[in-house]
Amino acid sequence: MSGQSHISVKNLNIWYGKQHALQNINLDIPNKKLTAIIGPSGCGKTTLLKSFNRLLDLQDGFKISGKVLVDGEDIYDPKVEVTHLRKKMGLLSQRPCVLPMSIYENVAYGPRLHGIKDKRVLDEIVERYLQEASLWSEVKDRLHQPASRLSIGQQQRLCLARGLAVEPEVILGDEPTSALDPISAERIEQRFMELKGKYTMVIVTHLLRQAKRLADYIVFIYLGQVIEHGPARELFEKPKDSRTKAYVEGSFIEGYANQYVI
Amino acid sequence: MDKRKTEEYFFKALMLFSTLTVLGSLISILLTIIVKGFPALSWSMLVQTPKGGYYMGKEGGILNAILGSLVLSLGATFIALLISLPLTLYLNIYLKRNSRFAFWVRFVLDVLWGIPSIVYGAFGFTLMIFFGWRASLLAGMVATTLLVLPIMCRSIDEVLKMIPHELQEASLSLGATRLETACKVIFKQALPGVLTAILLALGRGMGDAAAVLFTAGFTDSLPYSLTGPVATLPLAIFYQLGTPFPEVQERGYASALVLTAIVLIISIIARMLSRRFTGDLGD
Numbered sequence: 450m451s452g453q454s455h456i457s458v459k460n461l462n463i464w465y466g467k468q469h470a471l472q473n474i475n476l477d478i479p480n481k482k483l484t485a486i487i488g489p490s491g492c493g494k495t496t497l498l499k500s501f502n503r504l505l506d507l508q509d510g511f512k513i514s515g516k517v518l519v520d521g522e523d524i525y526d527p528k529v530e531v532t533h534l535r536k537k538m539g540l541l542s543q544r545p546c547v548l549p550m551s552i553y554e555n556v557a558y559g560p561r562l563h564g565i566k567d568k569r570v571l572d573e574i575v576e577r578y579l580q581e582a583s584l585w586s587e588v589k590d591r592l593h594q595p596a597s598r599l600s601i602g603q604q605q606r607l608c609l610a611r612g613l614a615v616e617p618e619v620i621l622g623d624e625p626t627s628a629l630d631p632i633s634a635e636r637i638e639q640r641f642m643e644l645k646g647k648y649t650m651v652i653v654t655h656l657l658r659q660a661k662r663l664a665d666y667i668v669f670i671y672l673g674q675v676i677e678h679g680p681a682r683e684l685f686e687k688p689k690d691s692r693t694k695a696y697v698e699g700s701f702i703e704g705y706a707n708q709y710v711i
Numbered sequence: 712m713d714k715r716k717t718e719e720y721f722f723k724a725l726m727l728f729s730t731l732t733v734l735g736s737l738i739s740i741l742l743t744i745i746v747k748g749f750p751a752l753s754w755s756m757l758v759q760t761p762k763g764g765y766y767m768g769k770e771g772g773i774l775n776a777i778l779g780s781l782v783l784s785l786g787a788t789f790i791a792l793l794i795s796l797p798l799t800l801y802l803n804i805y806l807k808r809n810s811r812f813a814f815w816v817r818f819v820l821d822v823l824w825g826i827p828s829i830v831y832g833a834f835g836f837t838l839m840i841f842f843g844w845r846a847s848l849l850a851g852m853v854a855t856t857l858l859v860l861p862i863m864c865r866s867i868d869e870v871l872k873m874i875p876h877e878l879q880e881a882s883l884s885l886g887a888t889r890l891e892t893a894c895k896v897i898f899k900q901a902l903p904g905v906l907t908a909i910l911l912a913l914g915r916g917m918g919d920a921a922a923v924l925f926t927a928g929f930t931d932s933l934p935y936s937l938t939g940p941v942a943t944l945p946l947a948i949f950y951q952l953g954t955p956f957p958e959v960q961e962r963g964y965a966s967a968l969v970l971t972a973i974v975l976i977i978s979i980i981a982r983m984l985s986r987r988f989t990g991d992l993g994d
Contacts, residue, residue: 502884504880504883504884507807507876507879507880507883508807509807509808509809510809532886532887532888533886535883535884535885535886536885536886538884539884539885540880540881540884542877542880542881544877546875546877546878546880546881547881548878548881548882548896548899549878549896549899549900550899558882558885558887558895559885559886559887562885562886562887562891563886608881611885612884612885615885615886
């Protein structure tokens, strides 16, 4: 880990076929802080996020140059075991996506993959992380029911518990509240506030107010480029770039509508 | 009446006519085999093998063909499943969405689906000659496997394509390998669809006469060995209807009734099972 940064991005370029989705990204994600990636839709926020746990490898026509260092190790090095990397990076997706099994099995799935077989240990893990996602009291009497019967908000907290159960170092969130009702969204945000001292968190959001509420550090992406990044307060109060200023003030960024965006 | 209203009436009548044609043909097929076959249907027909002179109107039953068809189509469906599952999981999880290879595999499967079953029978026959087998349960099973394989692959493929990509991402991002994701998550989610595909293939395999015509042979005894000939219901129907004796022809209709009933029962079970599984798994 190089000083304060947990993830370092160096000269990162990403293409989908002929589309140059991310251009010359250089970035340090601070350790054990919550970083929000903000910017208009289709500017490459999710692409940047998913480059951190190599989910982009599944995309058609995906090409990459440059480096992403996690704990000082280049994750695109062919020698890197991708399952180890992904275990380190928990992901919370836009729509909660529960596995087709019971609530208990959803949380136990990851630990089981990584070799935990003892029923008592699994029971403990399930309880601990369901509590950490503040879902335990709601589901403790129906742990063996299908997870798909939970409400969407509960499903998203289950996904959080499931992600935490493999003991990641980093939590990635891809607009994790955008499919939720306001109350469920608030509960997820509260969990994030409590988790951010323990984990390095990177959240993609298009909600400026959410970024202001949660983030310690902000990355502003616009049309595939990082325009500005810095501590949240600084970036919101004294943006250096005129485009950042326009975006955080909610006014029109010149030329946005004319661009072909990703 | 204005033109648009006339149009509306005309097309409504046309739609009703088409629907009734479909319903009507189903009902008249069922009625025909029930009216002609039910009087000849008896318990002894279901539990006995043909005795000497059965095809001239003497005693016996079609248990040889009932069991033969069940064994043959279950075997063929099982082999087809063993091939279809890895193939479809490979297409959907290991290959990327717009993979050219996957495109061609699907294309070939679609072509295979359209090939008439007599061609599979003929191909099975040449295979049989090549390996020096005689008409047997094994040869019939191989021909039927080839026949049901594209049906099963494409139906499982369609089920897997419907599964949201995020589910795969969710499993992978917990550190699962692709194989673990395929077996523990994707397959589980696809189970109701896979079940339907199995029963679809089973029904198709059981009902087809042409694939087994040259390959399975026919015998009056119960299926006894992989390398011995085996009786099948479609051929039993064919032979009985082909005799000049009215009472044997009636038994042919009774056999058709038995075959239809078995296929019907299979598809009802398929529906019940798939509803049960989807009920358990939610969306």
